[in-house]
Amino acid sequence: MSDCTPARDLRVSHAEREHVAELLARQLAAGRLTPDEYTGRLGVANAAVTRADLNSVLIDLPGARLSPDIADDVLTIAGRVGDLQRSGHWVVPATVAVSTWVGNVRLDFTEARFTTTDVTVDLNVGAGNVDLVLPPGATVDLDQVRAGIGLINDRTAPAAERGTPHIEVVGSTRCGTITVKHSTRPRPYHPSGGWLR
Incomplete structure (x- = not known):
């Protein structure tokens, strides 16, 4: 986007x-x-x-x-040249739209607070690697994302059923590798409402 x-x-x-x-x-x-x-x-x-x-x-x-x-439950993270990053305590809405011409993207969801159990990450990356770090228990769907020149590395632990949260990654990076893995740190508990909502 x-x-x-x-x-x-x-x-x-x-x-x-x-x-x-x-x-x-x-x-x-x-x-x-x-x-x-x-x-x-x-x-x-x-x-x-x-x-x-x-x-x-x-x-x-x-x-x-x-x-x-x-319809407006979208977080837009955009740039033209340079790296984009989110980590620590941040709020994740239903859709996270990431757009950059040149630069790496790192979204660390470990300490994030999710407003919904299902999240779409929409990538529009020209040239750059994308790293997504998921909290323990989360699952990912990479069926609708594309890497033009590069790889899609799913390093998450296999899951027998859909996790919470569940993240669907769509869109593409034209030149770069997309890597998804689970955090090695435990997901913190948010006193205001647990991990979700």
């Missing part, structure tokens, strides 16, 4: 898809959608990649719109 990306082309999170599914259910209950229309639109919403995809199933429904509180 970059500063000039139109809002309609921004990638959506699980929370946004779930919000639209709830809106569609209300429209079905109100009689504005037939069961077949509801099923078709729900399929589009669940497969949505961008905000335009989500808005397409709501555009003709009065009072149904994407909630700004959910």
Whole structure:
């Protein structure tokens, strides 16, 4: 993602898809959608990649719109030249969008406070390596991320089931290696609400 990306082309999170599914259910209950229309639109919403995809199933429904509180649950970490880093105590929303032309990226989630159990990390890196450090118990999905010239190294411990938090990495680095590993430090407990929320 970059500063000039139109809002309609921004990638959506699980929370946004779930919000639209709830809106569609209300429209079905109100009689504005037939069961077949509801099923078709729900399929589009669940497969949505961008905000335009989500808005397409709501555009003709009065009072149904994407909630700004959910749609804006994005942390943008951007630069042009130079390294980008987050570590220590920081708040992780549903989507972390990282954009840089040249520079390495390191996101250390060990001591972070997550606002949701599912997080999307959206990479738009020109040239540079990406290091993601996960807290113990977290899992990662690397199926939708690409490294043009470079490797994708998953050094996390194998998990039999989805962990908490679960981080989906999407986007790409055009020239660089993406490495994901678990922290060797224990994840601290946050008195204000545990590790999540």
